[in-house]
Amino acid sequence: MNNSQLKNRLEAALGSPIAETASLPVGFGLNGLAVRLADGRRLAVKARGGEAGANLEVEGYMLGELTRLSALPVPHVHVATPSLLVMDFIDNDGGPITDAVERHAGELIAALHATPREDFGYARDTLIGPLAQPNPPSPRWIPFFRDHRLMHMAKAARTEGRLPPAFFGRLERLAERLDDYLIEPPFPSLLHGDLWTGNVLVKGSRIAGFVDPAISCGHPEIELAFTTMFGTFGKPFFEAYESLSPLEPGFHQVRRGLYNLYPTLVHVRLFGTSYLAGIDDTLTALGL
Numbered sequence: 001m002n003n004s005q006l007k008n009r010l011e012a013a014l015g016s017p018i019a020e021t022a023s024l025p026v027g028f029g030l031n032g033l034a035v036r037l038a039d040g041r042r043l044a045v046k047a048r049g050g051e052a053g054a055n056l057e058v059e060g061y062m063l064g065e066l067t068r069l070s071a072l073p074v075p076h077v078h079v080a081t082p083s084l085l086v087m088d089f090i091d092n093d094g095g096p097i098t099d100a101v102e103r104h105a106g107e108l109i110a111a112l113h114a115t116p117r118e119d120f121g122y123a124r125d126t127l128i129g130p131l132a133q134p135n136p137p138s139p140r141w142i143p144f145f146r147d148h149r150l151m152h153m154a155k156a157a158r159t160e161g162r163l164p165p166a167f168f169g170r171l172e173r174l175a176e177r178l179d180d181y182l183i184e185p186p187f188p189s190l191l192h193g194d195l196w197t198g199n200v201l202v203k204g205s206r207i208a209g210f211v212d213p214a215i216s217c218g219h220p221e222i223e224l225a226f227t228t229m230f231g232t233f234g235k236p237f238f239e240a241y242e243s244l245s246p247l248e249p250g251f252h253q254v255r256r257g258l259y260n261l262y263p264t265l266v267h268v269r270l271f272g273t274s275y276l277a278g279i280d281d282t283l284t285a286l287g288l
C-alpha cells in the first residue's frame with residue numbers, strides 16, 4: 001500500500017478527510033503515520049506494505065484487551081486488520097523518562113499486575129514484535145515459562161541457525177533446573193509484555209501512555225526484569241512498584257537475569273548473534 005492508497009483507505013474508514021500527516025518511526029517493514037483529520041481528531045497509523053512485518057490485527061487485539069481489562073493508559077483502537085492499525089494518537093512531548101515519570105510508571109504497572117487473572121498464557125496466541133508468542137492457558141507458571149517462553153524461543157533460534165548447539169544445550173540444562181531458581185507467583189498477572197523505552201510515551205513528569213504490547217498472563221517478574229534490560233526503568237520505578245507490591249528476595253540478584261534470557265533470545269532472532277554474549281554471561285553466572 002503506497003501513501004496515497006493508505007490515505008484513501010483511512011479517509012473511507014474514518015469518515016473524515018485527512019488534514020495533515022507526519023511520519024512515525026516504526027520498524028519491521030511497517031509504515032507509520034501521525035495523522036490529523038479535518039475534524040480535528042489525531043490518530044496514529046501503522047500499515048504493512050507487503051507480507052513483511054507483524055500481523056497488526058494482533059497488535060490491535062492486544063491493545064484492546066489492555067483497555068478492556070485494565071486502567072493502563074494505551075491508545076484506543078479504531079481499525080485493526082492484518083495490514084492496518086489505526087489508533088488514537090497519544091499526546092506526548094517525546095520527553096525523557098525522569099525519576100518522576102518512573103515513579104508514575106511503577107504505580108501504573110503495579111496496578112496492572114495486581115488483579116488476579118485465570119491462567120498463565122492467554123485466550124489466544126500473541127506476538128512479541130513480529131515473533132509468535134504461544135499462550136496455551138496453563139495452571140502453573142514455571143512449566144509455562146520453560147516450555148512456551150524460554151525453550152520455545154531457544155528452539156526457534158536454533159532452527160533459524162542463530163543459536164549455536166552449545167548454547168542450546170546449556171539452556172536445556174537450565175530448563176531442567178528452573179524450579180531451583182524461579183518462584184510460582186500467587187496468581188497470574190496480565191503483562192504489557194514489551195516495556196522498553198520506545199514503547200513508553202511521556203508528557204512532562206507523567207506517563208502519557210504505553211504502546212506496542214506483547215500481552216499474556218505471567219509472573220510480574222518477567223515484565224519487571226525486561227524494564228531493566230535496556231535501562232528503561234531503575235530505582236525510582238522499583239521503589240514505587242514495591243511500595244504497592246513488594247518483590248520476593250533474590251529478584252535483582254538471580255531471577256532478573258534469568259528472565260531476561262527470553263527477550264535476549266528474541267533479540268538474537270531479530271537482530272543477530274551479537275546478543276549471544278548476554279546469554280553466555282547469564283548462563284555462566286548461573287554455573288551453566
Ligand SMILES: Nc1ncnc2c1ncn2[C@@H]1O[C@H](COP(=O)(O)OP(=O)(O)OP(=O)(O)O)[C@@H](O)[C@H]1O
Pocket residue numbers: 024025026027028030032044075087088089090091129198199200201211212
Ligand atoms: N498511538 C500512538 N500515539 C503516539 N505515538 C505513537 C503511537 N503509536 C506509536 N507511536 C510512536 O511511534 C513509535 C513506534 O511505535 P511502535 O513501537 O508501535 O512501532 P514498532 O515498529 O512496532 O516498534 P518496535 O520497534 O517497538 O516494535 C513509538 O515509539 C512512538 O513514538
